[in-house]
Amino acid sequence: MQQAHARSADNAVDDLFARFGAPAFVPQPGPDNTPTLWVDRQQVLEVLAHLKPRFPMLLDLFGMDERLREHKPAGAADFTVVYHLLNIAGREEIRLKVAMTAADPSVPSAVDIWPNANWYEREAWDMYGITFTGHPNLRRILLPPTWEGHALRKDHPARATEMEPFSLDQEKQDAEQEALLFRPEEWGMARATADTEFMFLNLGPNHPSVHGVFRIALQLDGEVVVDAVPDIGYHHRGAEKMGERQTWHSFIPYTDRIDYLGGVMNNLAYVMAVETLAGISVPDRAKVIRIMLAELFRISSHLVFYGTFAQDVGQMSPVFYMFADRERLFGIIEAITGGRMHPAWFRIGGVAQDLPRGWEQLVREFIDGMPARLDQYQVMAMDNSILKQRTVDIGSYSTAEALEWGITGPSLRATGMDFDLRRDRPYGGYDQFEFEVPVGHKGDSYDRAVVRVEEIRQSLRIVRQCLDNMPAGPYKSDHRLTTPPPKERTLQDIETLIHHFLNVSWGPVVPAGEASFPIEATKGINSYHLVSDGGTSAYRTRIRTPSFPALQQIPLISRGLMIPDLIAIIASIDFVMADVDR
Amino acid sequence: MSELDTIGFGLILIAAAVGGAAILTWFERRLLGVWQDRYGPNRLGPFGALQVMADMIKLLTKHDWVPPFADRAVFVFAPTAIVVAMLLGFAVVPFGPELYILDLNIGLLFFLGMTSLAVYSVLLAGLASNNKYALLGGLRSAAQMVSYEVFMGLSLMGVVMLTGSFSLRAIVEAQRDLWYCIPQFLGLFTFLIAGIAESHRLPFDLPEAEHELTAGFHTEYGGMKFAMFMLGEYLGLLLISCMITTLFFGGWLGPWLPPIVWFSIKVFALICFFILLRAAIPRPRYDQLMALGWKVMLPLTLLNLLLTGVIALLLEGA
Numbered sequence: 001m002q003q004a005h006a007r008s009a010d011n012a013v014d015d016l017f018a019r020f021g022a023p024a025f026v027p028q029p030g031p032d033n034t035p036t037l038w039v040d041r042q043q044v045l046e047v048l049a050h051l052k053p054r055f056p057m058l059l060d061l062f063g064m065d066e067r068l069r070e071h072k073p074a075g076a077a078d079f080t081v082v083y084h085l086l087n088i089a090g091r092e093e094i095r096l097k098v099a100m101t102a103a104d105p106s107v108p109s110a111v112d113i114w115p116n117a118n119w120y121e122r123e124a125w126d127m128y129g130i131t132f133t134g135h136p137n138l139r140r141i142l143l144p145p146t147w148e149g150h151a152l153r154k155d156h157p158a159r160a161t162e163m164e165p166f167s168l169d170q171e172k173q174d175a176e177q178e179a180l181l182f183r184p185e186e187w188g189m190a191r192a193t194a195d196t197e198f199m200f201l202n203l204g205p206n207h208p209s210v211h212g213v214f215r216i217a218l219q220l221d222g223e224v225v226v227d228a229v230p231d232i233g234y235h236h237r238g239a240e241k242m243g244e245r246q247t248w249h250s251f252i253p254y255t256d257r258i259d260y261l262g263g264v265m266n267n268l269a270y271v272m273a274v275e276t277l278a279g280i281s282v283p284d285r286a287k288v289i290r291i292m293l294a295e296l297f298r299i300s301s302h303l304v305f306y307g308t309f310a311q312d313v314g315q316m317s318p319v320f321y322m323f324a325d326r327e328r329l330f331g332i333i334e335a336i337t338g339g340r341m342h343p344a345w346f347r348i349g350g351v352a353q354d355l356p357r358g359w360e361q362l363v364r365e366f367i368d369g370m371p372a373r374l375d376q377y378q379v380m381a382m383d384n385s386i387l388k389q390r391t392v393d394i395g396s397y398s399t400a401e402a403l404e405w406g407i408t409g410p411s412l413r414a415t416g417m418d419f420d421l422r423r424d425r426p427y428g429g430y431d432q433f434e435f436e437v438p439v440g441h442k443g444d445s446y447d448r449a450v451v452r453v454e455e456i457r458q459s460l461r462i463v464r465q466c467l468d469n470m471p472a473g474p475y476k477s478d479h480r481l482t483t484p485p486p487k488e489r490t491l492q493d494i495e496t497l498i499h500h501f502l503n504v505s506w507g508p509v510v511p512a513g514e515a516s517f518p519i520e521a522t523k524g525i526n527s528y529h530l531v532s533d534g535g536t537s538a539y540r541t542r543i544r545t546p547s548f549p550a551l552q553q554i555p556l557i558s559r560g561l562m563i564p565d566l567i568a569i570i571a572s573i574d575f576v577m578a579d580v581d582r
Numbered sequence: 583m584s585e586l587d588t589i590g591f592g593l594i595l596i597a598a599a600v601g602g603a604a605i606l607t608w609f610e611r612r613l614l615g616v617w618q619d620r621y622g623p624n625r626l627g628p629f630g631a632l633q634v635m636a637d638m639i640k641l642l643t644k645h646d647w648v649p650p651f652a653d654r655a656v657f658v659f660a661p662t663a664i665v666v667a668m669l670l671g672f673a674v675v676p677f678g679p680e681l682y683i684l685d686l687n688i689g690l691l692f693f694l695g696m697t698s699l700a701v702y703s704v705l706l707a708g709l710a711s712n713n714k715y716a717l718l719g720g721l722r723s724a725a726q727m728v729s730y731e732v733f734m735g736l737s738l739m740g741v742v743m744l745t746g747s748f749s750l751r752a753i754v755e756a757q758r759d760l761w762y763c764i765p766q767f768l769g770l771f772t773f774l775i776a777g778i779a780e781s782h783r784l785p786f787d788l789p790e791a792e793h794e795l796t797a798g799f800h801t802e803y804g805g806m807k808f809a810m811f812m813l814g815e816y817l818g819l820l821l822i823s824c825m826i827t828t829l830f831f832g833g834w835l836g837p838w839l840p841p842i843v844w845f846s847i848k849v850f851a852l853i854c855f856f857i858l859l860r861a862a863i864p865r866p867r868y869d870q871l872m873a874l875g876w877k878v879m880l881p882l883t884l885l886n887l888l889l890t891g892v893i894a895l896l897l898e899g900a
Contacts, residue, residue: 201714209793223718223868312793314784314865320618386785386864563718564867567794 012054012087012094013037019050026075028097032276032515034084036095038075041107044098048083048113055085055094056403058114059518059525060544063124065154067102069533071512078102079130082529083110084516084544088403088419093518106131116406119552127152127240137188142233142581146179151241158241182217187229189219196221201563205234209312209567212577216554216566223562228555232548236581243541247507248274248348251541255528256342258543259579261301262522263333264293267346269519272428273528274348276515278508280479284471286350287429292363292466293336293345295459299370300329301522302452302459305574309449310381312571313390313564318381325373332362348508349482354475363467367460374456382453388446395557395569396444405556406549409524410451411573415443421520428519433462445572452574481508507536516544523547523574543582547575592673592683599672603816608634610857617861644805649711652802656710661800661807664703664814668821671696675824676751678834678841689750690742693825694735697780701727703814704782708799719798722788722868726779729875733883734776740769740890741829754833763830765893768886770830772879777826779875781818783856785863788871823852 013035016025024047026038039047064080066072077099085094098107109132110117121132122141129150132138140147149156157163168176184191184200192198204215213234219227239258243251255266268290275282282290303326307319330340336359337343337352345352381387397407399415412419420437422430438454440447476483484503485496512534518527524546533539550573558566608623608631615622624630648654674689676682686692701723708720742748744765745756753762763770779786790798797803800811827833827848834841866874 199714201718207796223721310864314787314793315863316614316784317618317861320620324619380862384864386866389870390864390867562867562869564794564865 012051012092015054016047016050020047028073028075028514030514031279032517034093034095034516036097036514038073038097038099041098041100044083044096045108045110045113047096048110051085051094051096052113054090055087055092056400057086057088057408058083058110058116058120058406059086059093059408060084060527060529060542061110061117061120061124062529062542062544063128063130063152064531064540064542065128065152066099068154069531069539071533073514075099079105079128081107081124081130082542084529086518086525088417091425100130105129106133108133109135111135114406115404116549116552119548126150129153140233142236144179144233146176151238158238158245184217184219187217189217189227189229198226203566205231209570211308211570211575214551214577214580218563218566220563223564225558225561225563225566228558228566230551230554232551232577232580234581235577237578239582240541240543243538243543245537247536248510248538249507251538252346253342253344255543256344257578258545258582259301259521259523259526259547259576260341261297261304261576262526262579263297263300263341264290264337264343264346265297265301265519265521266526267344268294268428269517269521269526270528270530271346271348272519273515273517273530274510276517277513277530277532278348278479278481278510280349280477280482282350282428282477283474284429285354285473286475286477288466288470289351289355289475290346291429291433292463292470293333293351295462295466296329296333296363298459298522299456299463300326300333301574302456303329305452306377306381306449306456309571309574310387312567313387315381315384315387318377321373321377321380325370328366328369332359332366335359335362347476347482349479350474350476355470360467360470363463367464367467370460371457374453378453382449390564391445391449391568391572393442394445394561394565395572396442396447397553397557398443401553401556402443405553407524407553408546408549409520409522410455411448411524411546411550413438414440414447414451416441421518421525427517433465435459435462445568448572448574481510509534509536516542518544521546523576523579524550545579545582547573547577547579550575551580588683591681595672595683596669599669599817599820600813602820603813604634604638605631606816606819606853607637607812609853610860613854613857614861617858638809641806641809646805646807649713649802651712653710653712656706657802658807660703660707660710661803661810661814662703663706664700665810665817667696667699667703668814668817671821672824674750675821675828676754676833677824677845679751681834681842682751685749685751688748690738690748690753690829693750693821694738697734697818697821698727698731700780700814700818701731703811704799707803707811711799711802713802715795715797715801716799719788719790719795719801722795723782723799725868725872726786726788726875729872730776730779730879733772733875733880734780736880736883736887737769737772737776738829740766740886743887743890743894750828750833754828754835757832757835761830761832761835766830766886766890768882769890770826772883772886773829774826775879777822778856778859779871781815781822783815783819784860785865786871787865788868793865819853819856820849823849823856826852 024043028036030036061083066076066080067078079100081098083096109121119141121135124130125138126140126143127150143151199220201218201220203218204210205213215231217229218225239254242254252267255270258266303322307322310318334340335356337345399417402412402415416439418437418439423437435458438451440451484500490497490500510532512532514531516527516529518525526546527544529542530538531540558569612622623633626632626636648657671693673683674686674692704723705720708716741753741762745753800808831848834845836844
């Protein structure tokens with residue numbers, strides 16, 4: 001499968017070479033299977049437009065500061081913009097890179113090719129000061145409009161202690177207050193037409209139904225949404241910047257808090273990228289333990305979705321039953337990992353500990369009891385006619401639209417697209433499991449829920465297979481970067497002692513290179529693009545999350561509907577603000 | 583009853599209604615807790631019943647705040663309107679053969695009038711708050727009331743036809759042989775729906791709709807003024823239950839037990855039913871609610887009226 005994938009992607013490269021000539025590109029070899037090409041910025045739009053029919057989805061677009069990088073790849077300059085494209089039907093990916101000098105960090109905007117480039121380019125501008133010429137609305141997106149500098153540049157301080165002490169004088173306060181004023185024109189909305197004066201409603205950042213700190217500025221005509229402009233960044237914690245300071249191991253707990261309902265699912269995306277980078281293979285038992293835990297967290301995350309989905313359309317009770325189930329699940333996770341929502345339990349090369357005695361009993365009780373309860377929930381929530389009235393045909397989009405906007409995971413499958421990374425490009429041992437990939441057909445709010453509910457059942461199936469076929473063996477890879485030498489031997493010779501000392505005090509040194517590893521996380525495709533400069537921490541950590549593009553699409557699917565519909569749409573998207581803002 | 587007795591009973595009734603509404607806040611939370619697999623307030627006093635006291639102390643001692651941008655006079659008046667209107671509605675309820683304050687020959691109309699007045703409370707609150715969420719809540723409330731008021735009154739006309747009187751005592755007396763919930767089941771059904779809509783409870787809590795409008799019309803309210811709205815809502819729930827009991831379930835009628843006990847049992851059962859509805863049903867969208875009102879409930883009500891009229895005429899002829 002891996003080789004087949006590599007071969008078909010090479011065809012895309014050959015195709016490019018045939019169309020534009022091989023000298024137009026500088027290939028960059030890497031440990032992952034995604035071909036990477038450097039391309040001149042004069043030509044990049046042409047190349048992207050040529051690739052679009054073959055790669056309908058812009059999976060990710062991000063910036064990078066190369067100025068302090070020692071192991072610069074051929075083709076790199078001061079700043080880089082990376083385009084990561086995904087071809088779902090052909091199961092292939094390609095990465096394009098554009099180099100820029102610090103004197104002129106600009107590149108033409110790809111918004112006309114992929115609409116979801118809009119937010120990604122704003123983010124790259126916000127973080128690196130890279131200008132995207134032709135971008136319709138190049139404003140800050142994650143940081144406040146009054147922020148000075150570009151936070152992910154290498155010369156921007158990472159900690160408050162590296163900066164001047166903060167003070168808020170009157171002038172500054174007035175400026176901040178001024179910046180908070182809402183002017184519809186700045187958001188691209190008109191105050192009135194010839195015959196209608198609009199009402200503007202500020203939904204969020206604190207509102208019962210926005211699932212965190214998320215703000216939508218609504219342009220209303222009565223209760224009908226004329227336009228909706230999402231505003232994000234209230235949950236931004238600089239996770240990518242932290243990735244440049246933390247060691248490869250000590251960044252793992254930070255990943256837990258990206259999709260904070262996904263728990264170890266985040267660890268999985270991260271450690272698999274590190275393992276790809278360092279060429280570490282994981283023993284079978286660790287693989288199965290990881291899959292089991294990841295699927296348990298998928299169930300947990302989907303249960304939260306299920307309950308809040310029903311709650312947001314006004315049904316009061318289901319959320320309590322689903323949270324009770326989630327509590328049962330946390331009991332198991334606590335027994336295995338010691339943590340609940342954020343166990344930070346996966347390690348590079350395996351997991352932190354072996355499974356505790358008696359884990360089978362706990363897991364079996366849960367997966368035996370769950371299907372009957374899901375049947376009850378089906379009758380209570382999904383079959384309810386009012387719930388259907390509220391969600392069927394509300395906020396629907398087609399598969400083509402979903403691909404254009406970078407929608408992945410259950411929200412993509414709800415449109416009828418039969419695609420799941422676990423089955424179609426199996427990673428971490430998923431090829432050994434039997435499960436089905438549920439799909440919807442309308443792509444409306446109701447289908448998005450139906451797909452997730454069915455995924456709970458499929459995850460239970462996977463967990464049962466883990467339970468019945470848990471292999472024996474080590475739970476951690478015997479690799480010098482993951483496991484320190486045995487303690488007894490450190491007392492005998494200096495070689496193992498010094499290795500042990502360095503591994504424990506510094507952490508592993510991962511060889512220079514770049515790798516990303518997309519996985520099917522709870523809410524869609526999550527991937528960490530890691531750049532190592534041969535140090536004890538990442539040179540660049542890019543986190544591609546499924547929630548970010550999902551929010552960008554909200555205006556498209558909510559125009560012309562009413563406020564309660566917007567709430568139903570928000571409920572059906574299943575996003576987490578930390579997963580959006582990082 | 584003598585004049586003095588009536589006044590005394592009136593005072594007792596006010597105390598009982600307000601106290602009952604207060605207890606209801608606790609009872610509802612406990613009952614929801616039972617149905618939702620959790621405890622609800624269970625710490626203070628026996629079964630947590632003293633929670634009511636704690637809540638009251640909290641609400642009474644809160645800062646009595648009026649937002650500077652609100653229309654002060656209307657803002658303060660709005661919550662009292664609902665409580666006063668609901669309490670007045672109790673005046674015509676016959677709790678027993680001799681247990682009532684007023685036996686108006688237009689008792690039913692008086693009740694309908696009072697519940698209609700309560701609408702102003704929500705509407706004025708929404709307008710006076712000068713808050714967009716409150717305004718949307720007020721708008722929804724106006725639309726909802728206009729739609730549901732129409733068939734609320736009409737749904738009771740079947741009962742009036744069968745009895746030949748608007749007096750609530752006469753209506754109860756007329757049910758000695760057969761409770762009206764049997765011949766007037768359509769009327770009961772439509773009145774039940776309209777009643778929930780009148781008292782703004784889930785699934786008809788659109789003016790409030792916390793998931794959409796944060797708290798709708800009472801977004802800006804806090805402390806005692808907020809408590810008045812809650813009191814009004816629970817009084818409304820009690821009143822509607824009393825009226826359904828009176829109109830469709832034979833009021834105080836029943837064997838062996840004293841009339842007031844029968845009356846209370848029926849009201850209690852209805853309240854539990856209302857709480858169950860709240861626990862079970864999602865909230866329809868505003869236009870769907872309007873469509874239900876005009877396209878389903880109103881025709882049903884008219885059909886009920888027609889059938890009742892035909893049958894009444896036939897029975898008279900025979």
